[in-house]
Amino acid sequence: MKRYSIATDNGQVSQHFGRCPTYTFIDVENSTVVKKTTVQNPGHQVGTIPKFLHENSVNVIIAGGMGRRAIDFFNQYNIQPILGASGTIENIVDVILSGELKSGDSTCVPRKGKDYGLPKEECDESHHEH
Numbered sequence: 001m002k003r004y005s006i007a008t009d010n011g012q013v014s015q016h017f018g019r020c021p022t023y024t025f026i027d028v029e030n031s032t033v034v035k036k037t038t039v040q041n042p043g044h045q046v047g048t049i050p051k052f053l054h055e056n057s058v059n060v061i062i063a064g065g066m067g068r069r070a071i072d073f074f075n076q077y078n079i080q081p082i083l084g085a086s087g088t089i090e091n092i093v094d095v096i097l098s099g100e101l102k103s104g105d106s107t108c109v110p111r112k113g114k115d116y117g118l119p120k121e122e123c124d125e126s127h128h129e130h
Contacts, residue, residue, distance in 0.1 A: 001027055001028065001029040001034065002027075002028050002029075002059050002060070003025055003026070003027050003028075003056070003057050003058050003059050003060075004025070004026040004027075004028065004058070004059065004060045004061075004062060004096060005023045005024070005025055005026075005053050005056070005058040005060070005061050005062065006023065006024040006025075006026065006062045006063075006085075006089055006092055007020040007023060007061070007062065007063035007064070008020055008021070008022045008023060008024045008038065008089060009021060009022075011088055011089055012086075012087065012088055012089070013062065013063065013064055013085045013086050013087060013088075013089070013092060014063060014064060015063070015064030015065055015086070015107050016063070016064065016065065016066075017049070017061065017063035017064070017065065017066040017070065018041075018044040018049055018066065018070065019041075019044055020041055020063070021040070021041055022038050022039060022040055022041060023038070023039050023041065023053070024036065024037070024038050024089050025037045025038070025039065025056065025058070026093055026096065028096060028097070031097055031099075032097075033093060033097070036093075039056070046069070047073050049070075050070065050073035050074050050076070050077050050079065051073075051077070053074075053077070053079060054077035054079060058079055059078075059079060059080065060079065060080045060081075060082055060101075061074055061079055061080070061081050061082065062082045062085045062092060062101075063081070063082075063083060063085060064083070064084065064085055064086055064106070064107035065083055065084070065106035065107040066081060066083060066106060067106075080103075081103065082101060082102070082103045083103050083104060083105065083106045083107070084103060084104025084105050084106065084107060085104075086107070
């Protein structure tokens with residue numbers, strides 16, 4: 001089984017992985033969704049969310065965007081970041097099941113998520129690498 005976590009905001013993929021209100025976990029086995037659950041964001045502190053997702057057996061994190069520092073944290077936990085995602089959760093599930101899920105460019109810009117979603121407790125000033 002493979003567990004995907006989708007940064008979620010009102011049924012849509014969130015453009016800011018750390019500030020989304022919830023994460024939707026999609027458990028896939030043999031090209032079939034066997035379980036779908038929604039969990040609250042544990043808080044946007046540096047390193048908290050990658051650790052939380054690791055503790056929840058997540059293999060892949062899907063979001064519109066995230067910074068380089070977050071990507072490094074996910075890589076430490078062997079969680080694959082998929083960036084550039086958008087649309088409804090149902091659309092993302094269809095892409096997962098089709099086997100066509102691919103990462104693109106991060107959609108978030110450093111310091112531009114300030115007024116969106118959950119506040120970040122420590123500012124990450126790093127720039128994105130493409």
